[in-house]
Amino acid sequence: MPAYINEIFNSIQGEGPYAGMRQVFVRFEKCQLHCSYCDTPRTRDISGTCRIETKPGSGDFSSAKAPLQGEYVSDTIGKLWTNSTKHVSLTGGEPLLYADFIRTLNVEYPLYLETNSGFPDKARKIKNIIAIASCDIKLPEHDCTDNYLDLLKNEIKTISILNETAKTFVKVIIMPETTKESLSFAIEGVKSIDKNIPFILQPVTSKNLVPSSLLFDLMDFAGEKLKDVRAIPQTHKMMNLL
Numbered sequence: 001m002p003a004y005i006n007e008i009f010n011s012i013q014g015e016g017p018y019a020g021m022r023q024v025f026v027r028f029e030k031c032q033l034h035c036s037y038c039d040t041p042r043t044r045d046i047s048g049t050c051r052i053e054t055k056p057g058s059g060d061f062s063s064a065k066a067p068l069q070g071e072y073v074s075d076t077i078g079k080l081w082t083n084s085t086k087h088v089s090l091t092g093g094e095p096l097l098y099a100d101f102i103r104t105l106n107v108e109y110p111l112y113l114e115t116n117s118g119f120p121d122k123a124r125k126i127k128n129i130i131a132i133a134s135c136d137i138k139l140p141e142h143d144c145t146d147n148y149l150d151l152l153k154n155e156i157k158t159i160s161i162l163n164e165t166a167k168t169f170v171k172v173i174i175m176p177e178t179t180k181e182s183l184s185f186a187i188e189g190v191k192s193i194d195k196n197i198p199f200i201l202q203p204v205t206s207k208n209l210v211p212s213s214l215l216f217d218l219m220d221f222a223g224e225k226l227k228d229v230r231a232i233p234q235t236h237k238m239m240n241l242l
């Protein structure tokens with residue numbers, strides 16, 4: 001089963017506790033959500049073309065017709081690997097939409113899954129081959145879906161499944177509108193699984209900065225229930241990287 005992939009390239013992870021680590025990124029197309037802050041809106045739909053970096057980190061791309069087969073993607077990952085590269089980032093869009101395809105990848109490198117956590121059944125299919133799971137929990141003000149409580153239920157289930165076998169952390173985008181009340185959904189959900197799961201508050205990258213006083217308040221609020229609360233911005237944007 002081939003997959004619609006938007007781009008494959010080598011860069012530096014810019015989010016979460018693994019920021020700074022070199023990865024080969026495989027960015028899948030299609031997403032079931034429509035977050036207001038989405039920084040890859042082009043990947044929500046199928047384009048039929050995948051751009052592939054010609055040399056690791058060069059920013060030069062050739063293009064291939066999508067969908068792509070697992071064997072081709074595995075070969076491409078191998079060609080884009082370098083001495084300092086640590087993981088293959090499966091990102092998007094929503095990579096869990098391609099759980100069956102991900103199972104066909106034939107690579108010896110650790111797989112790093114970046115998911116919106118909306119598909120517990122698909123997470124179950126690949127949990128044994130994922131080394132690190134970066135799991136989003138969306139907040140009501142992200143305006144991602146018309147069924148927030150259904151999404152939240154699926155997110156908590158997905159995180160619980162991935163946490164059984166993968167090094168798992170949770171990422172929550174903080175907007176200037178975020179309140180303790182809206183964040184409490186995410187806090188309670190993570191606490192119900194394991195209060196030691198790293199809980200990353202990522203201030204939204206936008207002209208409207210999240211006030212530091214709000215960030216401090218929200219960190220302390222989360223810290224009442226969770227053991228490992230951190231605030232980490234998108235660092236790849238500071239370096240002007242993909």
Ligand code: SF4
Pocket residue numbers: 031032033034035037038039040041043044092093094116144
């Ligand atoms: S889940 Fe990710 S890819 Fe999907 S709309 Fe939200 S930010 Fe964009």
